[in-house]
Structure formats: C-alpha cells, structure tokens
Amino acid sequence: MCAVMPKELLSKPLVAVGGLGGSGTRVVGYLLQELGFYLGPVLNSQLDNILFTLLFKRRDWFASFPSEDQINRTIQILVTVMHRGGEAGFAGLERVERNNLLHQTRGLGVDEEKFTQIISCAAPDMAQHTAIGWKEPNTHIFLPELSHMLPNLKYIHVMRHGLDMALSRNQQQLVNWGAYFGIANIENDGLPSTQLKYWLKANHRAIDIGTMMGPGRFFLLNYDQLCQEFDLEVRRIEEFLGMSLNGAARHRLATQIRPTSVGRYRDAPQHTFSSEERLSVAELGFSCTV
Numbered sequence: 317m318c319a320v321m322p323k324e325l326l327s328k329p330l331v332a333v334g335g336l337g338g339s340g341t342r343v344v345g346y347l348l349q350e351l352g353f354y355l356g357p358v359l360n361s362q363l364d365n366i367l368f369t370l371l372f373k374r375r376d377w378f379a380s381f382p383s384e385d386q387i388n389r390t391i392q393i394l395v396t397v398m399h400r401g402g403e404a405g406f407a408g409l410e411r412v413e414r415n416n417l418l419h420q421t422r423g424l425g426v427d428e429e430k431f432t433q434i435i436s437c438a439a440p441d442m443a444q445h446t447a448i449g450w451k452e453p454n455t456h457i458f459l460p461e462l463s464h465m466l467p468n469l470k471y472i473h474v475m476r477h478g479l480d481m482a483l484s485r486n487q488q489q490l491v492n493w494g495a496y497f498g499i500a501n502i503e504n505d506g507l508p509s510t511q512l513k514y515w516l517k518a519n520h521r522a523i524d525i526g527t528m529m530g531p532g533r534f535f536l537l538n539y540d541q542l543c544q545e546f547d548l549e550v551r552r553i554e555e556f557l558g559m560s561l562n563g564a565a566r567h568r569l570a571t572q573i574r575p576t577s578v579g580r581y582r583d584a585p586q587h588t589f590s591s592e593e594r595l596s597v598a599e600l601g602f603s604c605t606v
Contacts, residue, residue: 321391321392321395321465321466322396325396325399326466326468327468328399328447328468329447329468329470330395330449330466330468330469330470331348331353331447331448331449331469331470331471331472331557332449332450332451332452332455332462332469332470332471332472333345333348333449333450333451333452333455333471333472333473333474334451334452334453334454334455334456334457334459334472334473334522335473335474335475335476335522336453336475336476336489336514336515336518337453337486337488337489338476338481339453339474339475339539340476340537340539340542341362341452341453342362342363342451342572343474343539343542343569343572343573344472344537344553345363345364345451346363346569346572347550347553347569348451349363350561350565350568351447351557351559351561351565352444352445352446352447353445353446353447353448353449354398354440354442354444354445354447354448354449355449355451356368356450357397357401357402357433357434357437357438358430358433358437360425363451364425364451364452364453365450365451365452366425366434367394367397367398367434368394368452368454368455369421369424369426369452370417370418370421370426370430370431370434371390371393371394372390372394372452372454372457372458373421373424373425373454373492374417374420374421375421375424376420377420378493378495381496384461387458387461388465391458391461391465391466392465393405393406393408393409395466397434397437398440398450399439399440399448400439401437401439402435403436404439406435414435417431418431447559453489454489454492455471456473456518456521456522459522459525459526463525463528463529463533469533470532470533470534470535470556471526471529471533471535472535472556473519473522473523473526473535474537474539475519475536475538475600476538476539476540477539477578477579477581477597477602478512478515478516478596478597478600479508479512479584479589479593479594479597479602479604480577480579480581481511481512481515482508482511482512482515482581482589483508483511483580483581483584483588484511487511489514490511490514493514493518494510497514497517497518498517499513499514499517508584508588508589509589509590509593512589512593512596512597516596516597516600519600520600523536532556535552535553535556537549537553538601538602540575540578540602541601543575543578546573547566550566550569581604589604
C-alpha cells in the first residue's frame with residue numbers, strides 16, 4: 317500500500333536545499349533562516365536537518381537503494397514531523413523500527429541525544445516562522461520521489477565548481493551513493509577523476525529532474541557565481557521564493573560567504589584533469605581556465 321500524504325500538508329509551501337557535500341548549501345540554509353523559515357527540530361553546525369539525515373542517510377540504503385514505496389513512506393514521516401512534531405510523525409513505527417533508524421545512521425550525523433530530541437520534538441510554532449523547509453545535501457538523491465509526492469515543494473540545488481570539488485576531501489556522498497550512480501570501487505580511491513565523475517553524474521541528474529519538475533519549482537544556484545555577484549544571485553533566489561531579505565539580513569548573509577577554496581584547481585598540476593573533463597565542467601557553466 318503506497319504512502320498517501322495528508323492533503324492539508326500539501327497546501328503549505330515547502331522549500332528544500334541540496335547538493336554535493338561542500339558545495340555551499342550552508343549559505344542557502346542561512347538565507348532561509350534569515351527569511352524566517354523553520355528548518356527542522358535539530359540542526360547541526362552546517363544547518364543540516366538531522367531529521368532528514370536520520371530518515372534517509374541509512375547504511376542499508378547505501379548497500380541496496382530503497383524502493384519507491386520505502387522512500388515515499390519515509391517522506392511522509394519527514395513532512396509529518398516537520399509540521400506536527402515527532403509523536404505524530406513516528407506514530408506508525410514500532411520501537412524496534414525507530415531503534416533501527418538510530419543504528420543505521422549512528423556516526424553519520426546522528427547520536428542518541430539528537431535521536432531523542434527528534435522523536436520527542438514538538439510541532440513548530442508557526443507564529444514564529446514564515447514557512448517550513450530544510451537543508452540537507454543528500455536531498456538531491458531523493459528528488460524524484462520528493463518532487464512527485466510533494467507538488468508544493470520548491471527545491472534549490474547548489475552547484476560548486478567541479479574541478480574544485482574533485483580536489484575536496486569531502487568524499488562522503490561519493491562513498492555512500494557512488495554505486496547508485498554506477499561508480500564502483502571508490503572506497504579509499506581518492507582520485508580526483510573519480511570524484512569528478514560523481515559530480516558530473518549527480519548534478520546532471522538533478523538538473524534533468526529539475527527540468528521535469530516544471531516552472532517555478534527548481535532553482536540551480538552556482539556557488540561561484542554567488543561569490544562573484546552576491547547581490548544579483550540573492551535577488552534571483554528571493555524572486556524564486558517570492559520573499560525578500562531586509563538590509564540587515566542581507567548584510568549578515570554576505571558575511572557567510574567564505575570562498576577560501578574557490579579556484580584551487582588552478583594550483584593542481586595541469587595533467588590532473590583531461591581536456592574532456594574540463595570541457596564537461598565548462599558545459600555546466602564554470603570557467604576552467606588555468
């Protein structure tokens with residue numbers, strides 16, 4: 317039997333933010349906070365929604381990707397908890413199922429304290445918030461099901477320069493989901509070419525899904541462009557959301573832009589990336605000149 321989302325939850329706007337780890341999603345999470353969004357019952361220092369992590373970032377799902385029905389049922393729990401609190405969202409799960417969630421995600425951003433806080437969280441006080449959303453990089457993995465099950469969802473996908481990302485130490489998504497994208501034998505690989513292959517496949521997939529979502533539901537943010545033209549890119553996000561930051565909030569957001577690793581690929585040996593790889597990155601809107 318397929319999960320069915322309560323109709324009253326589909327009438328409320330939702331915004332989600334995702335992308336590869338280290339792509340700059342935290343800045344967009346901060347922007348949503350400044351706009352008054354409720355981002356979840358428990359957040360980490362990167363503003364990741366730990367509820368999403370608990371539900372979707374499971375070790376057994378890395379080994380064998382879940383069925384559409386499993387994902388849809390999990391989405392229903394996510395949205396119910398976000399609107400109505402932990403007691404309502406987890407009501408249908410037996411204690412053993414709840415404990416298995418903790419077991420599957422322990423060490424991946426979830427611990428006993430966060431787990432208890434999530435299970436017992438109250439519904440958000442919407443008198444204190446403008447809307448509901450979440451930020452968690454792995455969101456893009458489940459975008460087909462999220463966009464289908466939640467027609468009220470708007471999604472912001474953050475994309476950072478592929479050659480810079482390929483040189484990053486943040487390889488967690490590649491290790492976790494590489495097999496799902498047909499990239500095998502990547503454990504402890506560390507090769508920039510392998511990381512770049514994941515970057516290309518994951519971002520092309522997200523863009524393709526975004527195109528199918530229809531007008532007004534998908535926003536592609538180039539993090540490098542945000543660093544270079546902050547005001548222009550923020551205005552574009554505001555237009556997408558139909559909301560505006562005040563001057564003080566805009567200033568605070570600007571202080572969150574810390575492009576310390578932008579352009580690091582230029583310091584790598586020229587042979588690190590082939591001309592074909594550089595062209596593939598350039599086709600997604602990034603300059604690859606040395």
